[in-house]
Amino acid sequence: MIQVIAAAIGAVGFSIVFGIRHRYIWVIALNAGLSWTLYLICCMWMNDFWSNLLTAAFCSMFAAVAARFTEVPAVVMQMPATVPMIPGGSLYYTMYYAMEGNRELFASYFQATFRTIFAMAIGFALTEVILKQYGGRLTEAVAKIKK
Amino acid sequence: MSTNEKNQDEKLISIALDIGEAMLRTGGEVTRVEDTISRILSVYQFKKTNVFAVTSMIEVTAVTCGGATLTQTRRVNAYATDLEKLDKLNTLSREICADPPPPGNIGSRLDDILAEKEEHPFISYAGSIMAASGFTVFFGGNLYDAAATAVLACVINFMNRKGIYKKDNQLLYYLACSVVTGMLGNLLVMAGFGMHLDKILIGCIMLTIPGIAITYAVRDMLVGEIITGLLRFAESLLIAASIAGGYIFSSLIIGGFL
Numbered sequence: 338m339i340q341v342i343a344a345a346i347g348a349v350g351f352s353i354v355f356g357i358r359h360r361y362i363w364v365i366a367l368n369a370g371l372s373w374t375l376y377l378i379c380c381m382w383m384n385d386f387w388s389n390l391l392t393a394a395f396c397s398m399f400a401a402v403a404a405r406f407t408e409v410p411a412v413v414m415q416m417p418a419t420v421p422m423i424p425g426g427s428l429y430y431t432m433y434y435a436m437e438g439n440r441e442l443f444a445s446y447f448q449a450t451f452r453t454i455f456a457m458a459i460g461f462a463l464t465e466v467i468l469k470q471y472g473g474r475l476t477e478a479v480a481k482i483k484k
Numbered sequence: 485m486s487t488n489e490k491n492q493d494e495k496l497i498s499i500a501l502d503i504g505e506a507m508l509r510t511g512g513e514v515t516r517v518e519d520t521i522s523r524i525l526s527v528y529q530f531k532k533t534n535v536f537a538v539t540s541m542i543e544v545t546a547v548t549c550g551g552a553t554l555t556q557t558r559r560v561n562a563y564a565t566d567l568e569k570l571d572k573l574n575t576l577s578r579e580i581c582a583d584p585p586p587p588g589n590i591g592s593r594l595d596d597i598l599a600e601k602e603e604h605p606f607i608s609y610a611g612s613i614m615a616a617s618g619f620t621v622f623f624g625g626n627l628y629d630a631a632a633t634a635v636l637a638c639v640i641n642f643m644n645r646k647g648i649y650k651k652d653n654q655l656l657y658y659l660a661c662s663v664v665t666g667m668l669g670n671l672l673v674m675a676g677f678g679m680h681l682d683k684i685l686i687g688c689i690m691l692t693i694p695g696i697a698i699t700y701a702v703r704d705m706l707v708g709e710i711i712t713g714l715l716r717f718a719e720s721l722l723i724a725a726s727i728a729g730g731y732i733f734s735s736l737i738i739g740g741f742l
Contacts, residue, residue: 340622347618353611354691356566410574412513413567416696421622425695426686432728458702465707
């Protein structure tokens with residue numbers, strides 16, 4: 338629970354760092370909180386790769402829907418909200434142990450980082466592919482609801 | 485085709501490139517940039533447009549309604565993330581496409597967006613404190629650690645705002661930034677302010693490490709933007725290496741002298 342709140346606060350912080358000063362900041366926080374909750378739930382059933390993949394797909398889909406409601410680019414909604422999942426820590430340790438010459442730890446962090454990165458990238462790409470097919474319908478549906 | 489018309493067309497391409505360049509500089513994806521430029525040109529009656537964009541360059545070739553082929557290239561040599569501006573640029577391009585204004589008016593509106601005055605520095609400090617401290621707690625640090633992270637986040641934000649070394653060489657900036665925060669972090673923990681050095685530093689690292697960039701780089705490659713993806717990927721690895729090098733250097737200094 339603390340982690341979810343911390344993730345949401347961190348996402349708001351990143352939104353500000355990325356220059357967002359707008360009413361939709363709370364949507365980003367909500368997205369980050371929900372995504373991390375989903376990740377934690379997914380982790381109970383499957384391994385980290387699939388959890389990351391599904392969470393990233395959910396997060397970008399949420400962002401795409403939110404972007405259609407608020408009429409801002411989806412990337413604005415998505416980028417700060419994905420920060421909690423980003424393997425910043427393990428990317429750092431990968432480079433740290435590479436420089437220190439510790440091969441074993443380097444290899445394990447390298448693997449962990451790239452598993453996460455690939456899982457998330459596939460998740461994002463999955464949403465993109467789905468949106469290419471059904472993005473138009475989604476836009477229409479949102480326009481209807483807004484009316 | 486008269487010279488006048490040709491000038492007008494060249495100016496239009498240049499304006500579309502200005503908008504595209506501004507989008508790239510504020511963190512827009514290359515597909516968005518390509519899409520925006522070709523849409524803008526098509527509402528101004530260009531017959532055919534070919535746009536190619538990577539993070540460091542945009543190239544446009546357009547066939548005018550008179551049948552002439554015009555090409556322009558734009559080098560983009562710096563980019564940052566400013567999503568609010570990206571949103572405004574996107575709105576501008578939508579408005580242009582919905583109701584094309586005379587080309588002369590677009591330039592001034594673009595300047596308005598780019599020249600927006602900066603808000604109070606306090607907000608950016610608050611943002612980086614929230615981001616860094618939030619992630620210190622997220623990774624298992626306690627409230628003392630969060631407080632120590634807040635101090636370091638202010639230092640990072642200060643260096644970022646002043647742009648120390650950033651103009652000369654990006655990597656040098658990240659190196660300097662991580663040496664300073666690494667040393668300060670070590671000193672703070674030694675002074676008893678904050679308990680878990682690793683959690684504090686990870687919170688700070690989240691502010692500077694290009695984790696987002698590297699993830700989006702792989703996504704770019706997966707959806708077919710291979711050159712852009714590779715450029716960002718290589719850049720992110722270099723930045724991550726210089727940050728790690730900075731922290732190793734700072735712990736060597738602290739370990740050697742204290």
